[in-house]
Amino acid sequence: MQSYSYSGLDNDLNLAAQTVSLDASGDMFKIRTRITGHGHNGSNNCCEWGNGQGREHELIVDGISRYLWDIWQETECGDNPNTGQGGTWPYAREGWCPGDKVTDYEFDITPYVTAGTDASIDYDIEDVPVSDPAQGNGNYVMSMHLITYGAPNFSVDAAIVDVLNPNDWEYYSKFNPTCQHPRVILKNTGSTTLTSAEINVWVGEFGSNVITFNWTGSLEFLEEEVVEIPVDGSWWYDYNGENYFNARVYKANGIFDEYANNNKFTTTFTPSVSINDPFYIWYKSNNKASENDLYLRDADGNLIWSKTDATNTTEYKDTLYLNAGCYSLEITDSDHDGLGFWYSAIPVSSGGEGETSGFLRVRKVGGGTIYTFDTDFGHYSKFNFSVGYTLGNSQVESTYFVSVFPNPSSGIYNLFLDNFTGDNLSLTIYNELGSLVYSDQQIENNPEGYLQEQIDLSSLQNGIYFVTITSENHTHTERIIKH
Numbered sequence: 001m002q003s004y005s006y007s008g009l010d011n012d013l014n015l016a017a018q019t020v021s022l023d024a025s026g027d028m029f030k031i032r033t034r035i036t037g038h039g040h041n042g043s044n045n046c047c048e049w050g051n052g053q054g055r056e057h058e059l060i061v062d063g064i065s066r067y068l069w070d071i072w073q074e075t076e077c078g079d080n081p082n083t084g085q086g087g088t089w090p091y092a093r094e095g096w097c098p099g100d101k102v103t104d105y106e107f108d109i110t111p112y113v114t115a116g117t118d119a120s121i122d123y124d125i126e127d128v129p130v131s132d133p134a135q136g137n138g139n140y141v142m143s144m145h146l147i148t149y150g151a152p153n154f155s156v157d158a159a160i161v162d163v164l165n166p167n168d169w170e171y172y173s174k175f176n177p178t179c180q181h182p183r184v185i186l187k188n189t190g191s192t193t194l195t196s197a198e199i200n201v202w203v204g205e206f207g208s209n210v211i212t213f214n215w216t217g218s219l220e221f222l223e224e225e226v227v228e229i230p231v232d233g234s235w236w237y238d239y240n241g242e243n244y245f246n247a248r249v250y251k252a253n254g255i256f257d258e259y260a261n262n263n264k265f266t267t268t269f270t271p272s273v274s275i276n277d278p279f280y281i282w283y284k285s286n287n288k289a290s291e292n293d294l295y296l297r298d299a300d301g302n303l304i305w306s307k308t309d310a311t312n313t314t315e316y317k318d319t320l321y322l323n324a325g326c327y328s329l330e331i332t333d334s335d336h337d338g339l340g341f342w343y344s345a346i347p348v349s350s351g352g353e354g355e356t357s358g359f360l361r362v363r364k365v366g367g368g369t370i371y372t373f374d375t376d377f378g379h380y381s382k383f384n385f386s387v388g389y390t391l392g393n394s395q396v397e398s399t400y401f402v403s404v405f406p407n408p409s410s411g412i413y414n415l416f417l418d419n420f421t422g423d424n425l426s427l428t429i430y431n432e433l434g435s436l437v438y439s440d441q442q443i444e445n446n447p448e449g450y451l452q453e454q455i456d457l458s459s460l461q462n463g464i465y466f467v468t469i470t471s472e473n474h475t476h477t478e479r480i481i482k483h
């Protein structure tokens, strides 16, 4: 891996054509590339950024251009499961995203070379624009490998190489936890074209609830495909607390294949939330409401409900009565900057977007937060849940939330209560000596126990205080420091 200037790559000072001797026993030859663009040069801040697109990359074999590709990541950064990062993480970039792995590109050059002979392999990049030579000072970090394969070991061989959902792996957290149809990756690891596969999936011990899916298609050697296995929503709730999922290829092209060790893939998973009470979606748009759309879909992807025309800075409460089943509530952002993002919040007067923060919550009717969306979500965020399949270990705990912030502060504190139910809400503040220094018996409350209020303690002397919130249902004390 090395860093090269854009101009050096363009004029062949770096990565000139190389002659390589190809292994005589090689059956297949592949070039694998890993490239990221960096720097802020020229009119389009080359080469981390572009004017909505990246540069064109080229692979040349024996003097003939064989592959052209670009590595621009228009949407990937906003789709990154590693949300809420510092910096400008959601925006499009040349070949990489903050906090994400870099994508490899692979090119099969077997048809263009002959095993046991020499081949000339060259990389090139589109020309630095004559009108904007400063772009050439940008740079690319890159690695390239020639990979030689022997002949395939098996004629008929299929494998399950990954499970997208259900899966607790954090990299798949954008679509997990899930109650949706499982998605597995089927790969042909045999030399014969794979045209059918009998796939079993089950949760926990084999035999309890095995589902068989007959896949048909056409996969050449080393090709793979995402296979979605239809399951009934209630299928997830028969696993007796055994939260692991198995998928296996039982038969390939109608027979038991020649290599069984790659047939099965197992994941652990967290069950999605089960809601068994009436609930509502509480949405507060920010001042760029046109960027955001809400969609509720059932397990088959049918649209059940949506909100795509929200007015700026407006609260909506939509109570939903759903049939038993599995659902996904999704919020999207066409600008990939979520519903609240520090960089977009930079005021217009300072050259920023001046975007405010909204919120999106799912709450029980009568109080109790079921789910709060992270507002700094980039391109989209999903909450998957089921309705009507009561199960002890996935019920939502109805606990309250209290926060007094910032702490320490020089006098102004924000009091935030959620699900702090009960009438006659009061607030008292005592100093370290136990003397009452502040009291408010007339706090506005609502039936859901939700409250946001400012407390001004500027007139008190500096020190440690104890803030006690009391309602008929709860008492809670927070220690604060005034300085």
Ligand SMILES: [Ca+2]
Residues within 6 Å of the ligand: 009, 012, 014, 015, 016, 017, 122, 123, 124
């Ligand atoms: Ca070159």
Ligand SMILES: [Ca+2]
Residues within 6 Å of the ligand: 157, 158, 159, 249, 257, 258, 259, 260, 261, 262, 263
């Ligand atoms: Ca196999």
Ligand SMILES: [Ca+2]
Residues within 6 Å of the ligand: 288, 291, 335, 337, 344, 353, 355
């Ligand atoms: Ca925006």
Ligand SMILES: [Ca+2]
Residues within 6 Å of the ligand: 288, 291, 333, 335, 336, 337, 338, 339, 340, 355
């Ligand atoms: Ca936005």
